[in-house]
Amino acid sequence: MAVRGRQCSIADALAVIGEKWSLLALREILLGERRFDQIARNTGASRDILAARLRTLVAAGVLTRRQYEAHPPRYEYVPTEAGRALQPILLNLMDWGDRYVTDGPPPTVWRHSCGADLHPETVCAHCGEPVTEEGLSAVRLGPVR
Amino acid sequence: MAVRGRQCSIADALAVIGEKWSLLALREILLGERRFDQIARNTGASRDILAARLRTLVAAGVLTRRQYEAHPPRYEYVPTEAGRALQPILLNLMDWGDRYVTDGPPPTVWRHSCGADLHPETVCAHCGEPVTEEGLSAVRLGPVR
DNA sequence: CGTGCAAAGTTGGATTTCACAACCCAGTGG
DNA sequence: CCACTGGGTTGTGAAATCCAACTTTGCACG
Numbered sequence: 001m002a003v004r005g006r007q008c009s010i011a012d013a014l015a016v017i018g019e020k021w022s023l024l025a026l027r028e029i030l031l032g033e034r035r036f037d038q039i040a041r042n043t044g045a046s047r048d049i050l051a052a053r054l055r056t057l058v059a060a061g062v063l064t065r066r067q068y069e070a071h072p073p074r075y076e077y078v079p080t081e082a083g084r085a086l087q088p089i090l091l092n093l094m095d096w097g098d099r100y101v102t103d104g105p106p107p108t109v110w111r112h113s114c115g116a117d118l119h120p121e122t123v124c125a126h127c128g129e130p131v132t133e134e135g136l137s138a139v140r141l142g143p144v145r
Numbered sequence: 146m147a148v149r150g151r152q153c154s155i156a157d158a159l160a161v162i163g164e165k166w167s168l169l170a171l172r173e174i175l176l177g178e179r180r181f182d183q184i185a186r187n188t189g190a191s192r193d194i195l196a197a198r199l200r201t202l203v204a205a206g207v208l209t210r211r212q213y214e215a216h217p218p219r220y221e222y223v224p225t226e227a228g229r230a231l232q233p234i235l236l237n238l239m240d241w242g243d244r245y246v247t248d249g250p251p252p253t254v255w256r257h258s259c260g261a262d263l264h265p266e267t268v269c270a271h272c273g274e275p276v277t278e279e280g281l282s283a284v285r286l287g288p289v290r
Numbered sequence: 291c292g293t294g295c296a297a298a299g300t301t302g303g304a305t306t307t308c309a310c311a312a313c314c315c316a317g318t319g320g
Numbered sequence: 321c322c323a324c325t326g327g328g329t330t331g332t333g334a335a336a337t338c339c340a341a342c343t344t345t346g347c348a349c350g
Contacts, residue, residue, distance in 0.1 A: 005189025007252045009242030010172050010235055016246055020163070020337080027155050031283065036298050042289050044150025046338050051299060061245070072345040074297060082245040088267035088276060089237045090155055096234060097154030100206070100227040101161055107152045107287030113280035116271035122233035123268050126261035131233060135258035138176065142252030144187050165308080181327050191309050196328060217316040219326060 007142035016060045021045040022053050023090065026079070029063065030087055034076035062086070091120040152287035161205045166190040167198050168235065171224070174208065175232055179221035207231070236265040 005011065017023055024043040033039050040050050054077055057063045062083040068076050079086075091110070098106040110118040122131050129135070150156065162168055169188040178184050185195050199222055202208045207228040213221050224231075236255070243251040255263040267276050274280065 003189065005169065006173075006187050008169075008172065009239045009247045009251060009253065011169060011242075012246040013238045013242030014168060016242075018163075018165070018168070023159060023163070024150065024153075024156060027153065028151075030278075031286070037296080040298095042151050044148065044290075046340095047299065048301085048339090049337060052336095069297090072297075072347095075299095082241075084278060085241055085245065087278060087281075089234065089241060091267060091276065092234045092237060093158045094154045096227075096230055097156075097158030100230065101157040102154045106154060107285075108154065109284040111282050111284045112269040112271065112274070112276070114269055114272035114274060116269065117284065118276070118281065119270040120267045120276060121270040122236060122265045123273075124257040124259055124261065125264040125266040126257065127259035128268075128273070129257070129259060131236065131257070131263065131265060133229060133232060136232075136263065137256050139254040139256045139262070140252075141176070145189075182325080185327095191311095192328070193310090193330085194308065214326095217318095217326075220328095 004145055006144045016056070016062065017086065019053060019056070021049055022057060023086075023093070025050060025053055026057070026062070026083065026086055027090055029077055029079055029083070030090065034078060036075070036077075039077070057083075088120065091118065092122065095120050149290055151289045161201070161207065162231065164198060164201070166194055167202060168231075168238070170195060170198055171202070171207070171228065171231055172235055174222055174224055174228070175235065179223060181220070181222075184222070202228075233265065236263070237267065240265050 017026065021043060025039050025045065028039045028042045033042060036047075036050070036054075039045075039054075040047050043050070045053070054063065054065070058065050058077075060082075061080055063077045063079055065075050066078050068074055094106075094108065112118045123129060124131055124135075162171065166188060170184055170190065173184045173187045178187060181192075181195070181199070184190075184199075185192050188195070190198070199208065199210070203210050203222075205227075206225055208222045208224055210220050211223050213219055239251075239253065257263045268274060269276055269280075
């Protein structure tokens with residue numbers, strides 16, 4: 001996407017998952033839907049665009065396309081490790097939408113194994129403290145191309 | 146964006162910040178850049194699209210547009226609470242890009258106040274345990290419209 | 291046999307969005 | 321007077337998206 005602009009992994013990540021429908025397709029796949037028709041129905045994406053996005057995600061290594069039936073040939077989409085690693089991003093995005101965009105109660109609720117309704121929080125993996133603006137400084141920034 | 150499809154705060158969130166360049170503009174603003182020209186240069190977005198995105202983000206309450214000079218009138222873009230709340234999402238996205246997309250070392254590195262280079266981790270706000278696929282179950286899902 | 295259905299797309303054409311360069315306006319500095 | 325800066329807007333053409341219809345392979349029903 002961004003040939004010019006700051007060299008940055010956010011831009012690189014968005015080149016893979018930043019297009020329209022990519023993240024919604026991944027949401028459905030991480031919810032357990034693996035079939036084209038079901039993903040199309042549950043996201044609302046048009047079938048041609050969805051096919052293109054799934055191809056991109058397979059090419060990027062986020063999904064694999066697995067044949068689950070030989071005659072007629074039928075395929076399903078399974079998340080790779082990279083795909084499963086997007087789950088926290090989707091949960092954070094959902095939580096942000098719940099708080100600042102969606103009117104009314106959250107449409108989707110997750111239960112954590114500890115028993116509580118899940119509210120994701122981002123912490124420093126090293127010390128476990130929540131990440132706040134004040135506790136953060138940029139050591140090195142990507143150059144602007 | 147998604148009139149049809151599952152009712153979901155991820156879709157709602159993407160309607161606000163899911164368009165091309167929105168998140169990259171927010172990245173620059175959260176890095177401290179507040180001026181149109183600087184944001185345009187550092188993201189690589191074309192000026193017309195950037196102006197449209199900033200208007201959308203102001204209308205959605207993610208940014209405010211503040212006049213910092215009267216003659217000639219000049220404006221800067223300041224994140225609101227909702228805007229600052231996107232920081233964890235951007236950090237997670239950056240970390241994902243570092244791991245699975247960007248070749249070579251991470252272009253941008255953040256230092257946490259604990260002294261370590263920041264690697265964000267998403268935990269359950271209630272119990273503090275990392276969020277994994279296994280520890281998670283959907284209690285309620287949004288209906289498909 | 292003929293009809294209907296399902297899954298996983300592909301195709302054609304209209305609409306919308308995006309990119310790029312050029313332009314505008316107000317003030318500032320030389 | 322001239323160039324330059326900041327914060328945009330305008331026009332044109334290219335690209336992406338939307339939507340409905342069609343295709344292919346096979347199964348099940350009557």
